[in-house]
Amino acid sequence: MKQKNANFYRQILQYIRTNPRNSILIVLLIIFGYFGINDLEDTSVQNNQTEISTPVAFDGSNYNVLPKEQKIPAEFVSARDGDTIVVSVNGHEINVRYLIIDTPEMNYDTGNPDPYAEEALEANLDYLTQADQIYLEFDVGPFTDNYNRALAYVYADDIFVNEALVADGLATVRYLNPPNVSKEPELRKAESQAQKKQINIWK
Structure with missing residues (x-):
């Protein structure tokens, strides 16, 4: 860059010698060009030195570092029933409760699942x-419920599983x-359509 500036100023001085009437204008241009170029150089250096801040890694409990209303990649681990699963996020397993929906209970303690509970789990x-790829999406409110389960919308590739x-x-x-x-x-719409079709729990 310095070598290019030197060549530029040599050309300007040569022009002044051959065009003395425009010398004042040329001097002003040189001053402006000098400071402008140096400002650009300083800005470039500053930009190169700027560190890109990264969010704190999720440790399995600090949900506040996770984005809301965005799909977050997760790894499926297991399913307890139709609306409760275990996934791994950033290497940490968490319990997830599907937002806004409820499936029939498996009732593991009694061994008598509610009607369609097994079908919901299987589906x-x-x-x-x-x-x-599995994704979680948190809504704008609290991340977890009173049982410390993550409250989320769940996606399997492009399928909105809740819906x-x-x-x-x-x-x-x-x-x-x-x-x-x-x-x-959208969940209300899906429910209305299922009711009209009278399928499964709506029979």
Whole structure:
């Protein structure tokens, strides 16, 4: 850069010698060019020295570092029932409760699952195990419930699993706790369609 500046100024001085009437204008241009070029150089150096800040890594409990209303990659681990799963995020396993939906209970303590509970679990497993990538999406409200379960919308590739289970007639729209209700309209629509078709729990 310095060599290029030197050549530039030599050309300017040569021009002044041959065009003395324009010398004042040329001097002003030189002053402006000198400071302008140096300012650009300083800015370039500063930009190169600027460190890009990165968010704190998720450690399994500090949910506040995770973004809201964005898909977060996760690894499927297991499913307890149709609306509760375990996933791994950043290498940490967390329990996830599907937002705004409720599936029939498996009732592991009694060994008597509610009607369609097993079908809901099976459908949930099918969506999650057949996908190449699982995603969680947090709403605008609290990250977790009173049981410290992550409250999220779950995606299997491009399939919105919460909605798919409702559309399959294996889940109902329930447990709405504002402001975590952004997806309520589409879930209500899926529920209405399942009711009209009278499928599974709506028979």
